[in-house]
Amino acid sequence: MRPRALLLLLLLLLLLGALRSGGSPARNVLLLLADDGGFEIGAYNNSAIRTPNLDALARRGLVFQNAFTSVSSCSPSRASILTGLPQHQNGMYGLHQDVHHFNSFDGVRSLPLLLSQAGVRTGIIGKKHVGPGAVYPFDFAYTEENSSVLQVGRNITRIKALVRRFLQSQDERPFFLYVAFHDPHRCGHSQPQYGPFCERFGNGESGMGWIPDWKPQIYRPERVQVPAFVPDTPAARADLAAQYTTIGRMDQGIGLVLQELRRAGFLNSTLVIYTSDNGIPFPGGRTNLYRSGTAEPLLLSSPEHPRRWGQLSPAFASLLDLTPTILDWFSIPYPAYSIFGSRQVQLTGKSLLPALESEQPWATAFSSQSHHEVTMYYPMRAVQHGPFRLIHNLNYKMPFPIDQDLYVSPTFQDLLNRSRAGRPTHWHRSLRRYYYRERWELFDCSRDPGEGQNLAPDPRYGHTLQQLRAMLLKWQWDTGDPWVCAPDAVLEQRLSPQCQPLHNEL
Numbered sequence: 276m277r278p279r280a281l282l283l284l285l286l287l288l289l290l291l292g293a294l295r296s297g298g299s300p301a302r303n304v305l306l307l308l309a310d311d312g313g314f315e316i317g318a319y320n321n322s323a324i325r326t327p328n329l330d331a332l333a334r335r336g337l338v339f340q341n342a343f344t345s346v347s348s349c350s351p352s353r354a355s356i357l358t359g360l361p362q363h364q365n366g367m368y369g370l371h372q373d374v375h376h377f378n379s380f381d382g383v384r385s386l387p388l389l390l391s392q393a394g395v396r397t398g399i400i401g402k403k404h405v406g407p408g409a410v411y412p413f414d415f416a417y418t419e420e421n422s423s424v425l426q427v428g429r430n431i432t433r434i435k436a437l438v439r440r441f442l443q444s445q446d447e448r449p450f451f452l453y454v455a456f457h458d459p460h461r462c463g464h465s466q467p468q469y470g471p472f473c474e475r476f477g478n479g480e481s482g483m484g485w486i487p488d489w490k491p492q493i494y495r496p497e498r499v500q501v502p503a504f505v506p507d508t509p510a511a512r513a514d515l516a517a518q519y520t521t522i523g524r525m526d527q528g529i530g531l532v533l534q535e536l537r538r539a540g541f542l543n544s545t546l547v548i549y550t551s552d553n554g555i556p557f558p559g560g561r562t563n564l565y566r567s568g569t570a571e572p573l574l575l576s577s578p579e580h581p582r583r584w585g586q587l588s589p590a591f592a593s594l595l596d597l598t599p600t601i602l603d604w605f606s607i608p609y610p611a612y613s614i615f616g617s618r619q620v621q622l623t624g625k626s627l628l629p630a631l632e633s634e635q636p637w638a639t640a641f642s643s644q645s646h647h648e649v650t651m652y653y654p655m656r657a658v659q660h661g662p663f664r665l666i667h668n669l670n671y672k673m674p675f676p677i678d679q680d681l682y683v684s685p686t687f688q689d690l691l692n693r694s695r696a697g698r699p700t701h702w703h704r705s706l707r708r709y710y711y712r713e714r715w716e717l718f719d720c721s722r723d724p725g726e727g728q729n730l731a732p733d734p735r736y737g738h739t740l741q742q743l744r745a746m747l748l749k750w751q752w753d754t755g756d757p758w759v760c761a762p763d764a765v766l767e768q769r770l771s772p773q774c775q776p777l778h779n780e781l
């Protein structure tokens with residue numbers, strides 16, 4: 276190119292840049308994630324807990340009543356949130372830390388990678404729990420990888436200071452800030468000195484340290500609301516009361532983060548999303564693909580859509596929708612690429628932004644789980660369509676595995692003790708039924724919220740069963756699920772992928 280042409284091109288680019296920054300103001304995203312949080316929120320009709328900051332956010336946003344995680348385990352869920360791909364497609368089959376050592380495939384193009392390539396500044400404060408680092412790059416990162424997770428994930432004074440630091444940077448680019456609280460995760464397995472939910476960490480008592488911005492809320496066990504899938508016992512109630520206290524700390528932290536956003540002048544240009552990674556850490560919750568293990572709170576607060584503020588939406592949302600939603604907000608297209616071979620990766624989630632304009636007919640959500648801890652291999656695939664939820668337990672002859680964290684919890688220890696002694700468990704299912712499941716489980720969640728009555732063998736639901744099985748199988752093929760033929764056949768890829776029968780009597 277001749278020097279004059281080059282100069283003209285430069286001028287043109289500068290002009291375009293000026294128009295861009297001078298035209299529509301930058302749009303930003305703040306993603307707030309709870310760790311094992313559930314529906315213990317005023318906005319979701321829990322009247323026993325006080326969550327004024329989440330309730331205020333709900334009044335500035337749309338409240339989803341049918342939002343689901345695609346997997347009920349921490350690292351796999353975070354990886355699927357940050358890629359838009361289910362665990363079997365992004366490779367994060369289980370937990371990331373220590374001996375579990377799961378990672379996403381090197382070729383995955385994650386949300387932070389796509390955003391930074393498109394000129395969006397990215398930050399993470401709190402629990403990261405995904406890898407490898409090159410797949411999940413952040414410009415600004417204070418996580419368990421280089422800080423104490425208690426400090427960056429539960430100390431709300433520290434979190435406030437880090438958010439302020441991120442927002443104060445003199446960077447012109449729009450931003451994506453991901454604040455991943457470690458509250459209200461259990462603590463009994465890792466830091467029992469702070470109580471079963473770390474509810475005493477930073478409360479000012481001797482040896483607990485102090486979190487200056489936190490006013491601890493104490494709850495009486497008799498007053499908590501026990502979810503239908505949790506045993507109603509004094510042990511579980513005490514556990515829930517401790518959980519409420521840590522949710523209160525997170526709620527106050529959310530208030531501080533939003534105040535920082537307002538102070539820095541970004542409240543009116545930022546899409547704020549609140550959700551959680553997986554079910555609550557109680558029997559039937561985390562690690563299960565029952566509705567009780569996958570249903571999540573989801574608040575979507577857009578400054579540009581005040582018409583839907585404070586409204587409820589029954590439309591189905593999946594956490595697989597967050598990547599498409601955030602890309603849509605920034606008008607960034609999803610790239611054409613493949614992770615393995617020539618098969619192009621396609622997002623099966625959708626942008627949720629249309630729900631901010633008007634009610635949507637969405638009625639389907641898929642889930643896929645393989646592990647939690649490395650020892651906890653229990654592959655399941657699930658779909659909920661309207662009121663019906665179908666779960667395929669691939670290795671259903673194995674006992675359902677229990678994680679280390681749940682095992683030592685007062686709720687589970689009490690359940691074991693009661694079951695062993697033949698005393699009433701006050702639980703809606705038996706331990707035996709919890710461990711040994713049918714291959715296909717079909718529930719009508721509208722009539723049977725406890726998911727106690729398996730309709731799969733009932734001929735009256737034969738048509739529903741076939742319809743949901745077909746939907747689930749199609750999604751497995753669409754997402755390149757290596758388990759698509761299991762457990763009665765083997766996937767053979769040569770020429771065209773096909774299931775070859777095993778004749779193993781399943």
Ligand SMILES: *[C@@H]1O[C@H](CO)[C@@H](O)[C@H](O)[C@H]1NC(C)=O
Nearest residue numbers: 318319320321338339340587
């Ligand atoms: C809370 O309860 C009210 C009154 O029963 C109901 O209309 C509303 O749908 C409930 N909210 C949620 C989030 O389920």
Ligand SMILES: *[C@@H]1O[C@H](CO)[C@@H](O)[C@H](O)[C@H]1NC(C)=O
Nearest residue numbers: 413414415416417418421422
């Ligand atoms: C953590 O890493 C970030 C870079 O991502 C760096 O700015 C920060 O200083 C590190 N924090 C600590 C405590 O090392």
Ligand SMILES: *[C@@H]1O[C@H](CO)[C@@H](O)[C@H](O)[C@H]1NC(C)=O
Nearest residue numbers: 430432433477483484485486
């Ligand atoms: C929380 O963070 C603040 C600010 O960094 C610090 O002063 C305080 O000691 C921390 N609290 C605990 C319990 O570690």
Ligand SMILES: *[C@@H]1O[C@H](CO)[C@@H](O)[C@H](O)[C@H]1NC(C)=O
Nearest residue numbers: 542543544577578579580581
């Ligand atoms: C916030 O943004 C909306 C729409 O983008 C606009 O109508 C409103 O005036 C703005 N409010 C403030 C305080 O800037």
Ligand SMILES: *[C@@H]1O[C@H](CO)[C@@H](O)[C@H](O)[C@H]1NC(C)=O
Nearest residue numbers: 510684685686688689690692
């Ligand atoms: C369960 O039983 C064991 C041994 O009998 C006892 O030490 C423990 O305190 C009991 N736990 C609960 C939560 O009841």
